[in-house]
Amino acid sequence: MITIYCLKVGQSRYIGSTKNLYNRMALHKSQCSNFTKRKVYKKIKEEGWAKVECQPLFISNNLDFTQALQLEQLYINQMKPDLNERRAIREEATKKEYKANVYKRLPKHYCECCNKYISKYNYQQHLLTKKYQKWRKEQDTHAQDGYP
Numbered sequence: 001m002i003t004i005y006c007l008k009v010g011q012s013r014y015i016g017s018t019k020n021l022y023n024r025m026a027l028h029k030s031q032c033s034n035f036t037k038r039k040v041y042k043k044i045k046e047e048g049w050a051k052v053e054c055q056p057l058f059i060s061n062n063l064d065f066t067q068a069l070q071l072e073q074l075y076i077n078q079m080k081p082d083l084n085e086r087r088a089i090r091e092e093a094t095k096k097e098y099k100a101n102v103y104k105r106l107p108k109h110y111c112e113c114c115n116k117y118i119s120k121y122n123y124q125q126h127l128l129t130k131k132y133q134k135w136r137k138e139q140d141t142h143a144q145d146g147y148p
Contacts, residue, residue, distance in 0.1 A: 002068040004058040004075055007040065010047045013081035014040045015057070017072040017088065025054055040083040 003021045007014040007028065018024035032044045044052055057075055069089035076084055108117035111126060113135035118126050126132055 001059060001061050002063045003056050004068070004072050006055045006057055006075075006079070006081070007083070008053040008055065009040070009043045009083065010051055012043050012083050013079065014083035015072060015076045015079060015081045015088075017068045021054070021056065028052075039085055043083055 002017060002019060004015070004017045005021060005024075007016065016024070028040075028044070029049055031038075032041045032049070034041075036042055036045060058071060063071065066089070072088040076088060108119055109123040110116075111118050111123075111132070113132050114126075
């Protein structure tokens with residue numbers, strides 16, 4: 001069962017979703033002491049757990065995880081809670097931009113064979129490819145023949 005819920009902490013709000021509301025509330029309570037950088041947990045710590053109210057907004061047995069996140073995002077867009085710091089789900093374009101930015105930050109090696117940069121994590125695997133092995137063999141042959 002999926003539940004979209006609203007946490008009211010004083011005058012502030014947080015929208016979330018979960019498969020098990022009871023366990024999620026227990027997790028929120030325990031995370032107040034561990035994750036104090038997040039707005040929601042800072043606010044709960046300031047106000048005290050006694051001032052936290054949980055209001056279910058939507059309950060369904062028919063939603064999958066992605067649909068639940070999409071619905072959660074609709075509630076976030078409508079209610080504009082001040083304690084949510086992140087989107088519940090990213091649009092496809094945003095996901096692609098995120099992956100591109102993450103990939104740009106990874107350490108890379110330049111491959112002369114392919115004339116492109118390959119991430120540090122894929123480079124060792126790349127060295128085992130047939131294309132690279134063939135190119136390497138040609139380079140060794142040219143070096144033996146006196147070509148640079």
